[in-house]
Amino acid sequence: MTEPKPYIEFQDVCKAFGSNKVLDHVSFNVWPGETLCILGRSGVGKSVSLHHIMGFLKPDSGHVWVAYEDITDYGEPDLERIRKKVTMVFQNGALFDSLSVGENVAFPLRERGDLDEQQIFQVVDGLLEMVGVRAMRDLLPSDLSTGMKRSVAIARALAAQPEAVLYDEPTTMVDPLMAQLLGDLIKKLKFQLKLTSVVVTHDMRLAEKLADRIVFLHEGRAVFCGTPQEMTDSDEPIVRQFLKLDELDSDQFRHPGTEPGQQPEA
Ligand SMILES: Nc1ncnc2c1ncn2[C@@H]1O[C@H](COP(=O)(O)OP(=O)(O)OP(=O)(O)O)[C@@H](O)[C@H]1O
Ligand SMILES: [Mg+2]
Known part of the structure; x- marks a missing residue:
C-alpha cells in the first residue's frame, strides 16, 4: 500500500525580504480534505505563506509542495496548471x-x-x-x-x-455578525465539498470553528502545530500569551468600554 501524501507541504522553507527574515525554516503540511489554519500576529508571514503556495513567491531555501507536486522551481506554465487546482480568496x-x-x-x-x-x-x-x-x-x-x-x-x-481553497483573513474588516456568517459559510463548504483548505487568520474563534489543525507562526518559526484542543492545552509560552491576549481582546469586544482584563460592571 502506498503511504498517504500531504496535499500541500512546506519543507524547511526560508524566506527573507532584505534583512527581514520572515520565514525561518518553516515546515508544515496539509492532508487532502483537511482544513489547516495558519494563526499568528500581524506581520508574521501568514499571507507570505499563502503566496508561496500559489507560487507568487519563491522560497530562498526549502521546498513547497502543492497538489502533490514540488512547485519550488516551477515556471509560469506549470504554476498556471497548479492554480487551476488551488484557488485563493483574497482579502x-x-x-x-x-x-x-x-x-x-x-x-x-x-x-x-x-x-x-x-x-x-x-x-x-x-x-x-x-x-x-x-x-x-x-x-x-x-x-x-x-x-x-x-x-x-x-x-x-x-x-x-478547485481541489483546494486558500482564504486570507476571511473575517477581518467586517462586522461580527458578517464574520460569523462567513465563518459558518466556510465551515459548511468544508463539510459539503470536502475541499482541502488553508485559512489564514488571527481570529482564534474562527480557527476553533474551522481548523482540523492549527499551525502557529511566531518570529519566522512554526512554534506550534496541532488540533485546536492541543493548542488550548499547549504549554508553549508564546501560544499561551497569544491565547491570553486573544481572550482579553474578545472580553473587551463583548463589553466595549472596559479596559482589557477589567471586569464589566454587573
Ligand atoms: N513583497 C514583499 N516585499 C517585501 N516585504 C514583504 C513583501 N511581502 C511581505 N513582506 C513583509 O513580510 C512580512 C510578513 O508579511 P505578511 O503579509 O505575510 O504578514 P501577515 O502575517 O499576513 O500579517 P497581517 O495579519 O497583518 O496580514 C512583513 O514584514 C511584510 O512587510
Ligand atoms: Mg496578511
Whole structure:
C-alpha cells in the first residue's frame, strides 16, 4: 500500500525580504480534505505563506509542495496548471469591478469553455445560493459590502472547481455578525465539498470553528502545530500569551468600554 501524501507541504522553507527574515525554516503540511489554519500576529508571514503556495513567491531555501507536486522551481506554465487546482480568496475579494456579481462567478466557468449559457446560468445560481447572495446577481461589486464581496469571491473561487481553497483573513474588516456568517459559510463548504483548505487568520474563534489543525507562526518559526484542543492545552509560552491576549481582546469586544482584563460592571 502506498503511504498517504500531504496535499500541500512546506519543507524547511526560508524566506527573507532584505534583512527581514520572515520565514525561518518553516515546515508544515496539509492532508487532502483537511482544513489547516495558519494563526499568528500581524506581520508574521501568514499571507507570505499563502503566496508561496500559489507560487507568487519563491522560497530562498526549502521546498513547497502543492497538489502533490514540488512547485519550488516551477515556471509560469506549470504554476498556471497548479492554480487551476488551488484557488485563493483574497482579502478584498479581487472581483472584476465592471462585471456584475453573476458574471464574476461565471468567469471561471466561461474560461473552461465546456458549458452552454443555460448550464452556466444554473451553476452560477447554485453557487450564489450556496454563499447566500443570490439576490445580488445583477449588482456590481461596488454595490456590495465587504462581507458580501467576500462571499461572491468565495463563489467565484468554487466555480473553478478547485481541489483546494486558500482564504486570507476571511473575517477581518467586517462586522461580527458578517464574520460569523462567513465563518459558518466556510465551515459548511468544508463539510459539503470536502475541499482541502488553508485559512489564514488571527481570529482564534474562527480557527476553533474551522481548523482540523492549527499551525502557529511566531518570529519566522512554526512554534506550534496541532488540533485546536492541543493548542488550548499547549504549554508553549508564546501560544499561551497569544491565547491570553486573544481572550482579553474578545472580553473587551463583548463589553466595549472596559479596559482589557477589567471586569464589566454587573
Ligand atoms: N513583497 C514583499 N516585499 C517585501 N516585504 C514583504 C513583501 N511581502 C511581505 N513582506 C513583509 O513580510 C512580512 C510578513 O508579511 P505578511 O503579509 O505575510 O504578514 P501577515 O502575517 O499576513 O500579517 P497581517 O495579519 O497583518 O496580514 C512583513 O514584514 C511584510 O512587510
Ligand atoms: Mg496578511
